[in-house]
Amino acid sequence: MISRNPNIQYTPADEGDGLCIYAEHASRTWPHFAMTAEDYAFHNALFPKDKVHTRQLVMDGDELLLTTRHFYVHWIEEKNYYEFAVIPAKELPKEFLTDVVTDILTEVRRLGAVKVIAMIDERFGTLTDILQEQGMTFTQSNPMTRVDLDEFKPGDWANFIQTVKDSGIQIMSLAEYFSEDTAARQKQYWEADCAWSKDIPLPYVIEGDPFEKYQQRLEHDKDGMDCWFVALDGNKLVGITELPKNKVFPEWRQTGFTGVHREYRKRGIARALKASALTQAKLQGAKYVGTDNEENNPMLALNIELGFKKFGAMKFFEMKIEE
Template structure:
């Protein structure tokens, strides 16, 4: 068996897609999605991908990269993946050895990796290499046929009585609405739970909207906002998934600091889920930091059922 690790090329996109979909069947992607991720990646950030081959056949990949949304020049996300039929043969260890050599040459001080809690082989692989859980993302989903949406009318009346208007972002017709949403997101994101000692590197206005508009699946009629006196007070986003046409993924749900405890998050979630059901979508997925008790409570009340969590694993002191 001849093992080889070479730099990835554009010709590897179909293999990368097939590998992803075989390893993560619950979160499938499309070739267009993979291509877009490559096309929109910032060229000034370190990103290296290697394809692992056995006797000339692609069987896995290794990746390390600086993170745009949580940037530090000496901190890298890492991933060593091997097709399931090739696992258990020591090939992941060979990929990892190369990744570790590369990030050490860049004076890395911390590595990040993500793994689903029920992927015991992958979790053991990381743990054996000194990674420890630093953050947990609680995943959940609801079948819209079973969602508890009967509180919609009452929730909407409550926020309207306090002077709020609920509308789709697509119908929020003011010239600077993209500027307003960017500013809203920048402020609200500061309160999102994140790993200790890490800070968000929030993108500037042009970059923020560049990545959104590059996605042909983006649908602003499925982003819902709460408005008061012409200002954004709350947001709840649903995003179509190209590989799962009847499923939606929840984006950011948040309330501006000055408008919290008004029932906006619940009302916006109810509006969004009701609209999704009316359009014929079957299922909605979401993820929340396990410490975000208020949002988890809202999702539980709406009928979301817990699924295996994603773990944010880290290793320091290389």
Template sequence: MLKIRPFDPKEDYERVVEINNLIWPLKLTVTELEQQDHNRDSEMFFKRFVAIRENSLVGFALVRDPWEFTNKNYYSIKISVHPDHRNKGIGGALYKQLLKSLGGLKVDTIMAETYEDKDEAIDFLRNRGFKESIRLPRSILELSKFNDNQFKDDLEKVKETKIKIITVKELATIDKNWEENLWRVHVECMKDVPSTVELFEMPLEQYKRNVLEQMDLNYWVVARDGKKIVGLSILWKDEAEPNKMYTSLTGVIKNYRRKKIATAMKVRLLQEAKREPEIEYIETENEENNPMFQLNLRLGFQRQPAKIGFKKKISK
């Protein structure tokens, strides 16, 4: 008999993380998931459910009001079923529970995502009226194969412009307003990230708490023209896979583009990562028409199955 119940933080974290890591490319640790739950804005709608069969947790699902979107009445869902328990109606039961939990709320659009090599998940969403809205190819770089000598001319071109590439750790020692200045550039660069929704501008204090305090500032570089920050690029470590790092964002403000600044920042970060003997891979994802995707391929990243975003319109 199948039972759907609310997630229990006292006993469900380990099994939920185990199932997540069996299915999805982005791995988690229990500590990371607990931290995500702790940092979540309690005023934002969020529900997580688990599926129990024969006293075993075999799947989980969540629905949330994404803080990062400004679109009203948009909700995001995620459904994960253990590979050994597929095609038994568990995903459908979890989906029905998510819809039930939205009862009484005004819902305009439901969003979901999966990957292009997850045929069952794609069929599951399409059979329930979801339509593809965006495609974000993943790519992975094997660090041992990265050769920064290939980019000497690009780095020299940036050097000639007097642009300096430094870590945010260094920035914090020379700019007393570094947090606010970095936040302003981050917000500006995020406006150019391809998306099917309008992204929310995170307030400064929330940015300090949810971004700056969570990142290793040695793996975050900025490009400076004098005292002005004109670009940024970020790597973050994966606790679940210590041999891997992920890119978060690389961006350059408009008047400074096409000057090889993005290339110089990425090369600097890859040089830093290469000094860490345990780091073997860097993973990223970009919208397929984003110039940053082509830059990553030039750096040696190899394309992987793309993430696919789906939408389902609920109200007219």
């Protein structure tokens, strides 16, 4: 990508030292979402080869000014949707940031985008102003929350978890669940994730990846699955929650997807799963767990009930591209 501003030079950050710088900056910005450069490279390799997925750095000598990412949203039915993000490393002039956003919008137009989605941390308020000035519309806010596990008391939730179990629901770690009949259970887990993740409040409906790629992700994350939990009614998978380990900051965890079969909702299963995962994370020595949820999503209220507290928000914007 070439900037209209001669002072802005984009350096690829999809591999090597560039990816290491990108990963380190993203991890410092959001420690609960932290990933190693190796993990980024793994996920890069799974991205469809015929779809655009570009990470870039903007440097001033040896100093990082910001990172950018733009990519084709391939996990939805709609075609030619692109998403982008800009993560400043320091306070930058509005004119400079405006040129960066303009460069990205110009590039995705060139690529044939029909809709563009941007996700921006509210801490970077100048960027949210710029997006709206560029014609993008605010669509939703996802408050970020975290719980201090020193304040989370597993004993407060033990009776509730037992009540759910007494109703006929088994709760076990994903590691235990996958210990038998692994391939078939991985496929059952993938089917549940694909079905239930459609209910996540996002600017689009997630269709999911092919099983073969999803299975590779499960194998990649298997060392942390003693802190992912599932709920079963007999042999039927009815609930899941994910709490992967953080290789960059071991004291941090990120709550991933939590989903419950529609016929089993309003029975406390999600609450029991999440409380079980937090209990296990605390036993493993984790100190903090973070996540984000759409502001009207009942999952946000559940997290707050579990002790999560708000500390920021991710803002979503979108724009249709006129032909």
